[in-house]
Amino acid sequence: MMDRTATPSMSHFGNLGLSPDESQAPEVTNADVEGLPSPSQGGADGGRGISGLGGSCGGSLGGLGGGHGESGLVREESCSNLFLHEPDVQKVDSESCEFEQRYSLVGQGPLGEGTFGLVWRCTPKALAAPLRGPAERAAKIVRKARLQPRDMRYLLGDDGEIATHLTMKHPNIVELFEYFDEPQSVTLVLEFCRGGDLFDAIIQASKTTGRGFLENAAAVATSHVLSALAYVHGQSVVHRDVKCENVLLAQMGVPADCNTFKLCDFGFAAHDRGEGFSDRLGSPDTVAPEVVAGTRYSFPADLWSTGTLVYMMLSATPPFYAPTDHDVLRKVRTGNYSLCGTLWDSVSAPPKHVITSLMTVDAKLRPTAGEALSKAWLKDVPQLQPP
Template sequence: MGSGSGKVLPESSKGFCPLRSVAFFRKDEKFDGFKDKKQTFLWSWRRDQRTSEEVKESVRVEESVKNPNGKFRAKFDPRVTARYDIKALIGRGSFSRVVRVEHRCTRQPFAIKLLEVKGREGHNTCQAELGVLRRVNHANVIHLVEVFETAHRVYLVLELATGGELLERVVARGSFRERDATRALMMVANGLCYLHTLGVIHRDLKPENLLYYHPGQDSRLIITDFGLACWDNQSPAKRSDSSCNETKDWALRTLCGTPEYLAPEMVAGRPYNSAVDLWALGVITYILLSGSLPFDHTSRPRLLRAILRGNYSFHGNPWNSVSTQAKSFIDRLLTFNPEDRMTAEEALRHPWLVSTAACSSNKNLHRSISRNLQQRASRASSRRPGSGSAQSSRLAMRSGTRLGSASRLGLGNKSQCSLKVTT
C-alpha cells in the first residue's frame, strides 16, 4: 500500500552516456577515423569514470524494480526476518505499518504491525496497545502471537484475518437479512463484554476494525486495532499506584477516535467509560441494517453538534422493512445518557439478539443497504478530487479519519479535551 518516494531514473540507452570530456582534432584528422577506431574506447572510458554514488543509485533502482518490498524489509530487525518472510505492505498509519508475513518454517501467514516509538506520542501509543494485547485472549479479539522490541521500533506479530471487513462481507453477499446482522453483532458484543470485563475500552470501534478471520461462512468476527485503547478507571482491573491512575484519568478525558462513532460524552469533553464502545456499537448496527450513518454531515462541527443533540431517525429505505426489536436494540445503544445505555452484557441478553427467529424480519435488506452505501461512496468521492472508484463498502464509511489536533478541529477550549494524533 505504499511505495518509495525516490525518483526512478530512466535507463540509459545502449552506447550512450553523459559527456565528461571534449576531444580536439587536427585539421588533417578524419572524423570517420575517430568513429571507427576511438569511439568505443572513449565511451568505455567514460562509463568507467562513473562515481560510486551513481553505481549505488543504479543498483538501488534495479533492486527496487526486482523487489518492490525491499524497502519494507530493510526496516525490519534481523531477528524478525530470520523467522518471518516479509510479503507485502497491507496497511499504514501515523506511527505504524502493517505487513503480511509468512513463518519460514510452518509457512503459516501472520500480520506484523511495526510501531515507531521514536517520539513521546509514538511511545505512548505503542505501550497502550501492547499492554492491552498482552492481556487479551478471546476468539473475537485479535490475538498477539509474539513481540520483538528494539530501541525505536516494536514489532507485534498478530494473527492474520483474511476474510475481509464487516461491510465488505455484507456487500459481497447476495442477500442480507436481520439474522445475518445479529450473528455478526453477537460476536462483536461477546468481544466487547470480554474486553470491558478486563477493564479495556477500545475507543475506536467501527466497521473497518471488525475483520472476519477467514472467507468462509462460519468465520468468527474479530475486533482489531487497539491503538487507541485504554483502561477504564471504574473497572476492577484498576491499579493502585498513583502514576497509573493519573495516566488513566488523562486518557478518559481525551477526545479520540473516528468522529462519526464518537459518543456524546466524548464530544462534550466529559469523563467517560466503556459505555462509549456501546454507543459505537449502536452506530455500527444502524449502518449494518441500512447502509447509512445515523449522524452524517460533511462539516465536522455540524456532525459533532448532531451527535450532541442525539437526533437520528428510522425514515426511508430499508427501515420500513426492519423489525421493531432491531430498532429497539439501536435505541438502547444510541442513548444520550451513558448511565441509561445498555452494557455489553445487557446487549447480549437483548431479545433481538437472543431470539432472532421470533423477533427479526426475514426481508432481504441487501439491495437497500448496497444502494445507500454506493450513494454515500459517490458523495464522498465527489468531495475528494482525483480519487478513483473503489468498493462501496470500503469508501462509503471512511469519510471520517481519526481526530487530529485541537486547532484543526476548531476546538479551542483546552478544558474540553486534548486530542490524540493516531492512525
C-alpha cells in the first residue's frame, strides 16, 4: 500500500526514547524539527540546515513522523517556515538583486520545498549573458531573515553546502551552476531534472509491477547512485542524506532503465578530514546503524543508505516496519530487516546480495561504492564518466 500521508520532516534527530545504553543524544527540540542541532548538541560537525531540492518536496520515507503501521512507503513532506507565502521578488531592490536581473521564475508555484527553502523553475531573461548548459534550471531560494549565523556558515562557509556542491562535477550529480548572495536571500541555480524524484518513480512503477522497479531498472538507478557516491567519497565528502527524495531522474517520460539518476542536496554533506562524524542526522528508514548508535561514522554510512534505496526500489516498501520511530530505529540499529516472503521470492539472488552487503550492520564490512559497482548485478551497467 502506498501512503502519501505527509508529516513534518525532522531530518536531524535526537534521543527518540532509546534507553541510556542505546543513545547518548539530547532530547529532540524545535530546532531539531527544523533540521538544525539544538544548542546542547553544538560541535563543529553539528547538523547542516539547508536541504531539500527534489522535484517533489524533500523529506524521508517513513520518517520521523510516526513510524510504520503498514508496509507502504510514506513520504514526509518537509515542514519549512522559511516562506509563509510565495517569495515576493517584486519587493526586492532590483538594482541589488542580480538573480532577478538574470532569471525569471516560471510556473504558478514552486517545484518543491526543502527544510529551509523553496525550489522554483527558472529561465534566463533575454538580455542575460549566454549560459553554459541548459537554459531551463531550478532556483533554490533561501531567505536570509530566517537563518541564524551558524546556518549562514553551513550554507556559505568555506566547508558549507555551496562550496562543497560547486566542486561536484559528475553526470550522476545534479549540477550547481552558480549562486547569488543577495541582501535578502541566497539563490542556488541548479540543473533542472524533469523526471521528478526516485520516490515518485517507485510509486509509479508499483502501479504496473505490483511491487516496485523491475530488476534491470533498479540496477541502473543503483549503479548511478553508487557512481555518484564513488566520486563524492573520492573528494573526501560524506553525503549523509542519501534517500529516495534526494535522487532525481533527469528526463520525464523516459523508462527508468533508460533514464539518468542524479544525486542531489548537499545540505548535510561534510568533508571527512580523518576523524569521521558523531552528530546524528538523517532519516530513520535510511540512516545507518552506527549513526543511530551515536558512534563515529563516515563513508560507509552512505553505503548503508544506498542499500535501503535498493530495498525500496525492488519492493516499494521500507526495510523496517514499526508503529513508532523509536521502534524503527531499534530495528535499524540491529539490522532487523527481511528478504523473505512471496515478494522477495520473485527477486533474483544478485540484487539481494547487493542489499545484504550494503546493509551490513558492521560498517567495516560494507563494500566501498567502487567495490559495490563491481558486483555481478551491477558490473555490466554502462557508467557515465565525469567531464
